[in-house]
Amino acid sequence: MSKTVSPLAPKSFPALPAIEGVRIATAEAGIRYKNRTDVLYVTLPKDTAVAGVFTRSKCPSAPVDWCRKNLAKGTARALVVNSGNANAFTGKRGAEAVKLTADIAAEAAGCRASQVFIASTGVIGEPLDAAKFEGVLTACEKKAKPTAWLDAAKAIMTTDTFPKVATRTATIGGVEVTLNGIAKGAGMIAPDMATMLSFVFTDAPIAAPVLQALLKKGADKSFNCVTVDSDTSTSDTLLFFATGTAGARGAPTISLPSDRRLKEFRSALESLLCDLAQQVARDGEGARKFVTVKVTGATGATSAKRIAMAIANSPLVKTAVAGEDANWGRVVMAVGKAGEPAERDKLAIWFGDIRVAVKGARDQEYDEAKTSAYMKGDEITIRVDLGLGRGEATAWTCDLTKAYVEINGDYRS
Amino acid sequence: MSKTVSPLAPKSFPALPAIEGVRIATAEAGIRYKNRTDVLYVTLPKDTAVAGVFTRSKCPSAPVDWCRKNLAKGTARALVVNSGNANAFTGKRGAEAVKLTADIAAEAAGCRASQVFIASTGVIGEPLDAAKFEGVLTACEKKAKPTAWLDAAKAIMTTDTFPKVATRTATIGGVEVTLNGIAKGAGMIAPDMATMLSFVFTDAPIAAPVLQALLKKGADKSFNCVTVDSDTSTSDTLLFFATGTAGARGAPTISLPSDRRLKEFRSALESLLCDLAQQVARDGEGARKFVTVKVTGATGATSAKRIAMAIANSPLVKTAVAGEDANWGRVVMAVGKAGEPAERDKLAIWFGDIRVAVKGARDQEYDEAKTSAYMKGDEITIRVDLGLGRGEATAWTCDLTKAYVEINGDYRS
Numbered sequence: 001m002s003k004t005v006s007p008l009a010p011k012s013f014p015a016l017p018a019i020e021g022v023r024i025a026t027a028e029a030g031i032r033y034k035n036r037t038d039v040l041y042v043t044l045p046k047d048t049a050v051a052g053v054f055t056r057s058k059c060p061s062a063p064v065d066w067c068r069k070n071l072a073k074g075t076a077r078a079l080v081v082n083s084g085n086a087n088a089f090t091g092k093r094g095a096e097a098v099k100l101t102a103d104i105a106a107e108a109a110g111c112r113a114s115q116v117f118i119a120s121t122g123v124i125g126e127p128l129d130a131a132k133f134e135g136v137l138t139a140c141e142k143k144a145k146p147t148a149w150l151d152a153a154k155a156i157m158t159t160d161t162f163p164k165v166a167t168r169t170a171t172i173g174g175v176e177v178t179l180n181g182i183a184k185g186a187g188m189i190a191p192d193m194a195t196m197l198s199f200v201f202t203d204a205p206i207a208a209p210v211l212q213a214l215l216k217k218g219a220d221k222s223f224n225c226v227t228v229d230s231d232t233s234t235s236d237t238l239l240f241f242a243t244g245t246a247g248a249r250g251a252p253t254i255s256l257p258s259d260r261r262l263k264e265f266r267s268a269l270e271s272l273l274c275d276l277a278q279q280v281a282r283d284g285e286g287a288r289k290f291v292t293v294k295v296t297g298a299t300g301a302t303s304a305k306r307i308a309m310a311i312a313n314s315p316l317v318k319t320a321v322a323g324e325d326a327n328w329g330r331v332v333m334a335v336g337k338a339g340e341p342a343e344r345d346k347l348a349i350w351f352g353d354i355r356v357a358v359k360g361a362r363d364q365e366y367d368e369a370k371t372s373a374y375m376k377g378d379e380i381t382i383r384v385d386l387g388l389g390r391g392e393a394t395a396w397t398c399d400l401t402k403a404y405v406e407i408n409g410d411y412r413s
Numbered sequence: 414m415s416k417t418v419s420p421l422a423p424k425s426f427p428a429l430p431a432i433e434g435v436r437i438a439t440a441e442a443g444i445r446y447k448n449r450t451d452v453l454y455v456t457l458p459k460d461t462a463v464a465g466v467f468t469r470s471k472c473p474s475a476p477v478d479w480c481r482k483n484l485a486k487g488t489a490r491a492l493v494v495n496s497g498n499a500n501a502f503t504g505k506r507g508a509e510a511v512k513l514t515a516d517i518a519a520e521a522a523g524c525r526a527s528q529v530f531i532a533s534t535g536v537i538g539e540p541l542d543a544a545k546f547e548g549v550l551t552a553c554e555k556k557a558k559p560t561a562w563l564d565a566a567k568a569i570m571t572t573d574t575f576p577k578v579a580t581r582t583a584t585i586g587g588v589e590v591t592l593n594g595i596a597k598g599a600g601m602i603a604p605d606m607a608t609m610l611s612f613v614f615t616d617a618p619i620a621a622p623v624l625q626a627l628l629k630k631g632a633d634k635s636f637n638c639v640t641v642d643s644d645t646s647t648s649d650t651l652l653f654f655a656t657g658t659a660g661a662r663g664a665p666t667i668s669l670p671s672d673r674r675l676k677e678f679r680s681a682l683e684s685l686l687c688d689l690a691q692q693v694a695r696d697g698e699g700a701r702k703f704v705t706v707k708v709t710g711a712t713g714a715t716s717a718k719r720i721a722m723a724i725a726n727s728p729l730v731k732t733a734v735a736g737e738d739a740n741w742g743r744v745v746m747a748v749g750k751a752g753e754p755a756e757r758d759k760l761a762i763w764f765g766d767i768r769v770a771v772k773g774a775r776d777q778e779y780d781e782a783k784t785s786a787y788m789k790g791d792e793i794t795i796r797v798d799l800g801l802g803r804g805e806a807t808a809w810t811c812d813l814t815k816a817y818v819e820i821n822g823d824y825r826s
Contacts, residue, residue, distance in 0.1 A: 057749030059757045089745045091758060091774035124742030125775050188577075234749055269670065316821055323822030329537030333503045336470030336647055344472045345504060361504035362538050393470040399824075407735030410727055 008282035008290050008378060008398070009162040016167045016180045018146035019203045020245035021045030025140035025148065026155035029132045032122060033086030039133065041140035042079040042315060043109050048075035048243045050117065053212035053219045055236035061088035063118040064235060064406065066098045069116045074208030076241055077111035080137065081149040081156050083184075084122040088234040093127050100130040108141040119197050119237045121158055121184065134178040156197055159407060160186045160283050166275040170204075170268035173261050175251035177204040179268055183276040186283045196223065198238045198276055204265060205244035213257040214269055215240045222273035225395045226281045226313050245412070281396045285402030289321055290361040292395065294383040298391030303340040308395035309339035312380060318400035324375040326351045328362075335384060341411075346387030420793050421695035421703050421791060421811070422575040429580045431559035431615045434458030437706045438553035439568035440559065442545045445497030445535055450568040451548065455492040455612070456522050461656045463489035463530065464624035466632045469647035474501035476511075476531040477648060479511045485622030488655055490524035491826035492612060493550065494569050495598075497535040501647040506540050513543040519559045521554040531648045532610050534571055534597065548824040566595040569610055572820060573597050573696050577690040581680035588664035592681055595687040598696070611651045611689055616749065617678060618657035618666040627682055630655045635686035638718075638808045639694045640725050653753030668810035694809045702734055702808065705781040707796045711804030716753040720809035723751035724795060731813035737788040739764045741775075748797060759800030764788065 022044060052071050054064050080101055087094050099238040102113040109116070120128065154165030164183040170175055185196030206214070219238055247253060254262060282290050293311045298304035311317055314334040320327035328349045335342050345360035352374045356366045374380075380399075431471050433459060439450040465484050467477050493514055495530070500507050515526040533541065566576030577596040582589055598609030619627070632651055660666060667675060706725045712719035724730055727747040730789045733740035741762045748755050758773035765787045789792075793812075 054747075057746070057751070058752065058755040058761070059745050059749030086742075089742060089757060089760075089770065089773060089775075091772060093774065124745065125770065127774075234746055243629065269804070315817075319818050319821035322818065325822070328503060329499075332472050332537065333647055334466075336472030339469070339471065342471040344502060347472070347502075355539065357502065359504060360502060361540075362507065364500075400818060402818045405730075405732050405813060405815045405818060408732035409738070 005161045006283050006287055008287055010279070013150055013163065013165055014167055014317070016147065016149035016165055017178055018230070019178055019180055019201050019243060020128065021202050021203070021243045023144035023146055024152050025144040026151045027136050027140055029082065029127070029136050031082050031132060037151065038083045038154040039136060039140070039407055040079070040081040040152050041105070041137055041144065042152070043144055044077050044241055045243050045245060046078070048076050048241050049074060049206060049208040049211050050096055051215040051218055053238045055233050057234050059089065059234055062087055062090060062094035062098045063120045064237060065095065067100070067117050067119070067237060067239070069115065073114055073121040076117050077115040078109040078134070078237065079117045080105045080280040081197065081199070082195045083156050083158050084180040085120060085126055085237050086122050087120040087128040088124045090125065090127055097130040097156065097220045100340055101133055104130070104133045104135050108137040110378070117239055119239070121156065121197055121235060124234065125264045133208045134171055143338055149180060149182060151208045153184070156182070156184045158184065158186070159285060160184050162283060164276055164279040166272045168268040168272045170264040172204055172254065172265055173250070173252040175246055176276060177202055177251055178226060178248045180274050181271050181272050183280060185280040186285050196233060196236045196253060197278060198223065200240045200269070200272065202242050203244070203246040203249040205251055206242045207253070207255040210254055210257045210259070211240055211242050214262070214266060218270050221270055222277040225393070226277045227309060227395065227397050260302070261321060277337040278396050281398050284398035285407045286401040287398030288401055289380050290380050291321055291398060292381045293395045293397065294381065296383070296387070296392050297386040297388055298393070299341045299392060300391040304391040304393035306337045306340050307335055307342070307384065308393045309388070310334045311384065312395040314399040318397065321375070321380055322399035322401045326371040326375050328356045331382060332357070342386055342389060343388065343393060348385045348387065350383040352381055387402045417698055419576045419696050421700055423692070426563055426576065426578055427576055427580055429560065429562035430591055432593055432614050432656060434616070434656045435614055436557035436559055436563050438557040439564045440549050440553055442495065442549045444495050444545060450498045450564065452520070452549060452553070453492070453549055453565050454496040455565070456554060456557055457490050457492070457654055458656050458658060459490070461489050461654050462487060462619060462621040462624050462734050464621060464628040464653045466651045468646050472502065472647055474499055474648040475507035475511045475648060476533045476633050479515070480530050480532070480650060485583045486527055488528055490528040491518045491755065492530045492654070493518045493546070494532045494610065494612070494651065496569050496571050498533060498539055498541045499535050499537045500533040500541040501536065501537045503540055509766045510541040510543040513521060514546055515587070516551050517543070517546045521550040521597060530652055530694070534569065534610055534648060537647065541792065562595060566597070569595070569597045571597065574697060575696060575788060577689055577692040577696070579685045581681035581685045583636050583677040585678055586663070586665040586666065587618055588662055589644055590615055590659045590664055590678065590717040591677070592685050593686050595691050596621055596693060598693040609646060609649045609693060611636065612683065613653045613682070616657070616659040617655055617656050618660040618664055619655045620666070620668040623667055624653055624655050626729055627675070631683050631686045635690040635803040636684055639690045640722060640808065640810050644752040649760065664738055691809050694811050697811035698820045700811030701814055701815040702791050702793050702812040704811060705794045706732055706808045706810065707794065708799070709796070709804070709822060710799040710801055710804050711806070712754045712802040713804040714806060716803035717806035720748055720751045720755070720797065720799070721806045723747045723795065723806040728813055731810065734788070734793055735812035735814045737785065739769055739784040740790050741769045744795060744797060745770070754801060755799055756801065761798045761800065763796040765794055
């Protein structure tokens with residue numbers, strides 16, 4: 001946890017309500033940090049459905065391997081997350097540490113080890129001493145409380161400068177259900193101390209395959225639209241737990257992704273995931289400005305997304321934003337390198353509401369002073385219209401500052 | 414031109430010999446800079462064959478469009494390069510400026526406009542006032558000299574901190590021929606003041622299609638293996654001119670790429686291109702360390718190249734090198750994100766000769782103190798063996814320092 005909070009942090013945190021059957025505890029297991037919590041334990045009621053999406057890295061962490069394997073069974077009873085050590089690139093010992101963690105948690109929660117979901121974040125390549133969870137998780141089970149959400153978000157922080165929480169409600173078949181989410185991440189994604197993790201909980205009675213479909217689509221519209229530095233973690237994990245406890249209050253069980261009663265729930269989920277994803281970009285390492293990149297007029301949605309990400313990932317665009325420079329030349333460069341259909345002479349570019357370029361050249365009416373004033377703000381929107389079709393996409397990122405280099409250039413130990 | 418020369422700059426510059434029929438002049442056309450040369454004019458003898466490779470950007474500059482169009486004709490009589498303005502994203506006016514430049518140069522050189530090759534580097538999106546070349550190029554034609562190579566390299570510099578030149582000789586059919594090359598570039602590649610340009614000249618009598626084949630292959634092994642910041646310019650241009658003047662000394666004319674007499678020439682060309690490409694990385698914006706990334710044991714050469722570039726492009730790997738941190742966890746991350754076949758438990762990683770990781774975990778015998786000492790040097794080699802096959806590749810880059818952010822975060826005007 002950094003001492004200097006990002007200037008883009010929210011001014012206050014929402015109070016997350018209880019979700020029936022979900023209880024939360026945090027503890028100091030002494031994995032790596034001193035004088036702060038580093039373990040999150042969440043206990044879940046029987047028959048909790050689970051869905052997950054994970055890093056596309058070809059070298060995933062041991063906990064990612066574990067979660068992937070157990071996801072197929074579709075039920076969860078406990079979640080254990082530690083910060084300080086990512087248990088990634090730890091070979092056979094890493095897999096053994098995950099198994100030991102699951103065994104300890106299973107005993108505490110009174111469930112099977114395969115029902116325990118695990119995530120780890122922190123330094124890579126160091127063996128994780130899971131024996132440190134012995135006793136700690138049993139104590140957690142005893143003291144777990146329904147509304148310790150902010151504590152949960154704090155326990156999983158690494159280089160994050162603020163905890164990330166969000167909550168939404170929706171009705172399913174006339175019954176109100178709740179969605180609560182927490183996230184951490186400050187690089188998208190540094191394997192060393194800045195992995196992206198997010199956990200979402202709901203009391204809605206939704207079958208695991210439906211949950212998986214909702215989560216995958218939601219992730220594509222949220223976390224997969226955020227970048228801090230284009231680096232993909234070994235450990236990225238987004239898990240979604242549905243306790244089904246709202247069923248007792250009359251919420252219908254949803255077993256098909258096409259069920260129309262999901263409409264409001266789907267929107268609420270996407271809104272919650274976007275909220276958390278944007279918080280990650282707002283806490284991007286060294287970030288001083290939050291950047292929204294909107295691409296319109298592309299030949300298709302996939303093409304628009306690739307162009308938006310090329311802009312959002314460009315070190316030159318991001319350093320220009322840091323320097324408060326409306327450098328649309330670099331935006332053109334990034335459009336060009338995306339490899340997607342683009343015609344120079346149809347391109348138009350805006351910073352905020354100010355059109356700076358049109359039809360392949362500088363806008364004659366563009367006002368440098370007005371643009372400079374806009375670039376001094378801490379929320380910058382870059383819009384590109386390709387003038388080719390109807391494809392649209394949005395990406396979120398932050399500027400690239402000297403502080404990013406400082407944070408990541410510091411020696412590990 | 415920066416006042417602080419890169420610590421990785423060569424200690425001295427080789428003297429490049431004359432190439433019969435090639436004459437060089439530079440001038441101050443006042444495009445943007447004050448008190449320095451900003452135009453390079455090269456006159457070439459009749460029947461000079463030309464080949465070129467260009468940026469893959471979908472939004473190329475007007476000069477790139479011009480060169481591509483005229484390359485098909487295969488002959489060149491003049492080269493005009495200006496620094497200070499890239500003539501990119503300048504719409505119809507940009508194309509008109511290129512045409513005017515070609516007309517002025519054609520009159521000076523006594524050739525057709527289509528035989529004039531043009532490149533521009535500098536700020537993007539500003540109209541280029543080509544009328545400034547009027548008179549200047551005629552004066553250049555009069556004063557052009559055969560050995561002004563270092564002046565040529567200096568006139569095309571933008572954020573470069575040193576001029577880039579290289580020379581080689583080879584024999585073709587027993588006759589010695591010369592290859593001279595110049596390059597500029599300090600970001601790979603910033604469109605705003607740091608585009609990569611390179612021009613290579615030889616007196617060997619080689620037909621244009623053969624020249625093109627040699628150049629394409631050579632570029633793949635040199636410039637296409639270098640990255641500073643993963644950003645692709647609108648203007649990257651590599652041109653290769655063969656005057657054929659060595660024919661008068663008995664060098665045979667080569668009209669097939671498969672001609673065995675090219676063997677030595679091909680090696681000399683590749684060596685020259687690698688030399689220039691590495692100089693670009695050594696002058697990377699803010700660079701303090703030159704980094705070689707070697708990948709072995711991949712399933713194929715393409716796979717190895719993608720993995721090498723993923724490592725060389727990773728901001729986290731590059732900031733770690735800047736921080737003198739042998740952070741192999743970030744190397745694993747970069748291998749993982751490349752999307753190529755990789756098995757965590759077969760990976761091995763070296764910094765220099767020191768093996769830091771093996772079989773999916775930290776090397777038990779790895780000595781932190783020894784590794785730290787190695788990381789303090791200014792030439793760092795990162796080697797990754799995937800243990801899967803025989804695919805190999807090498808990439809060159811530099812570290813990512815605060816100075817990079819500073820250089821690129823400064824306001825344009």
